[in-house]
Amino acid sequence: xxxxxxxxxxxxxxxxxxxxxxxxxxxxxxxxxxxxxxxxxxxxxxxxxxxxxxxxxxxxxxxxxxxxxxxxxxxxxxxxxxxxxxxxxxxxxxxxxxxxxxxxxxxxxxxxxxxxxxxxxxxxxxxxxxxxxxxxxxxxxxxxxxxxxxxxxxxxxxxxxxxxxxxxxxxxxxxxxxxxxxxxxxxxxxxxxxxxxxxxxxxxxxxxxxxxxxxxxxxxxxxxxxxxxxxxxxxxxxxxxxxxxxxxxxxxxxxxxxxxxxxxxxxxxxxxxxxxxxxxxxxxxxxxxxxxxxxxxxxxxxxxxxxxxxxxxxxxxxxxxxxxxxxxxxxxxxxxxxxxxxxxxxxxxxxxxxxxxxxxxxxxxxxxxxxxxxxxxxxxxxxxxxxxxxxx
Numbered sequence: 348x349x350x351x352x353x354x355x356x357x358x359x360x361x362x363x364x365x366x367x368x369x370x371x372x373x374x375x376x377x378x379x380x381x382x383x384x385x386x387x388x389x390x391x392x393x394x395x396x397x398x399x400x401x402x403x404x405x406x407x408x409x410x411x412x413x414x415x416x417x418x419x420x421x422x423x424x425x426x427x428x429x430x431x432x433x434x435x436x437x438x439x440x441x442x443x444x445x446x447x448x449x450x451x452x453x454x455x456x457x458x459x460x461x462x463x464x465x466x467x468x469x470x471x472x473x474x475x476x477x478x479x480x481x482x483x484x485x486x487x488x489x490x491x492x493x494x495x496x497x498x499x500x501x502x503x504x505x506x507x508x509x510x511x512x513x514x515x516x517x518x519x520x521x522x523x524x525x526x527x528x529x530x531x532x533x534x535x536x537x538x539x540x541x542x543x544x545x546x547x548x549x550x551x552x553x554x555x556x557x558x559x560x561x562x563x564x565x566x567x568x569x570x571x572x573x574x575x576x577x578x579x580x581x582x583x584x585x586x587x588x589x590x591x592x593x594x595x596x597x598x599x600x601x602x603x604x605x606x607x608x609x610x611x612x613x614x615x616x617x618x619x620x621x622x623x624x625x626x627x628x629x630x631x632x633x634x635x636x637x638x639x640x641x642x643x644x645x646x647x648x649x650x651x652x653x654x655x656x657x658x659x660x661x662x663x664x665x666x667x668x669x670x671x672x673x674x675x676x677x678x679x680x681x682x683x684x685x686x687x688x689x690x691x692x693x694x695x696x697x698x699x700x701x702x703x704x705x706x707x708x709x710x711x712x713x714x715x716x717x718x719x720x721x722x723x724x725x726x727x728x729x730x731x732x733x734x735x736x737x738x739x
Contacts, residue, residue, distance in 0.1 A: 353395040353423060355455050357387055358512055360405075362433070362451025369409055375402040395420045400440075405433060405453070414451055415439045426458040426504045428511055456508045458501050631669070638674040639667060639685075 360367055372384040377399045384391055387405065395401055402417040414433035417440040423429070430448040432441070639658065657666050666677045667685065674685040 353420060353457055353459055355393040355395060355457055356391075356508075357384065357453065358428065358456055358508065359454040359515060360387065360451070361454075363407070365407055365409065369407060371406050371408055373404040373406070375404065376400075378402075402439075403431075403433075403453070416441065416453075418442075423457040426500060428454065428456045428508060430454055456504070458504045459497065635667060635669050635674075638669060641674075 357372065360370065363370065367388050368386050370387040372387045373380060374382040374393050376395075376397050381397075381401070382393050384393070386408075398420055400417060400419055402415060405414045406412070414435060416431050416433055418431075419442075422442070422444065429444060430452050431454075432445065432448045433439075433451045433453060657664055659665075665688070668675050668677075668682070670682070675682040676685050676688055677683075678688075
């Protein structure tokens, strides 16, 4: 006889962190193991042939985590694709199909199927005693039509399921491509960020090395300065100790003697310079007078000397000068030989004035008195200054 059953096929799983190949599905009918998929991706249909309460149990083979759902077979009166929720607790029975299904969930395709029941063997007598056979038309008419309709419906459900699965796969491929692109972009950004961080780390390491070198240099400089400071402190202590031993009063007196001595030396230099100047002037005056006397020898003696180089001859004032041993006089702004003065018809007696001699004599007497006064001074230069010893 013909018997109805429902076949179930797994299309998709969502809400599981692991791969589908790590999951196994067990089908129980009234708490008895009815069928299984190992792994859950196995291309196999589950047949719900009994009018019983079925339980789907999905187990992660690595962690042994379980997700289950229980339902009656008559819940699926119409063929099609359905999302079913999965539960972790024992209360996993559903009596109606929910409109919205949360994760985790499983997508199943259900379709009804009619098939012949198993043929039982009977003896020929039982066959003869049984009711007469119906005609071929009566036997095959309704079951054949029902079978054709069922097969067409099943074929359409398969087509719909395949179309749905194709759309799901296309969507998955699209999502995978988008995810791959995002992961690639994220990887590139991560690589750039890593390169930037490496450059920053290298730069910081170089700055750290430079800072460490600078610190080492500063520490060496500090140690050198501390050593010099210690030497200066020792030197100051030695100066302080020597200061206590020095005779400052005696040094001060010796400094006063030095000061007076050097001041007297400066005065002697000034006096000497003045004396040399006076001697030069006296020598020039004597030379000039000698030349004048030689020039007027045997002539008039009416000669009087005015200033240093001015003479009065016969009541006439003339200026005389010595130029390379030749006696010259100034006439109308020009220098002429002294002999020409007498050749012009002037015969006068000449007497040199003693004014310059008197003045030079007074200055010489003043210099002699100053020299004597300075000569009477005695300067004591016999002293010794102790030089302080510097320790290195």
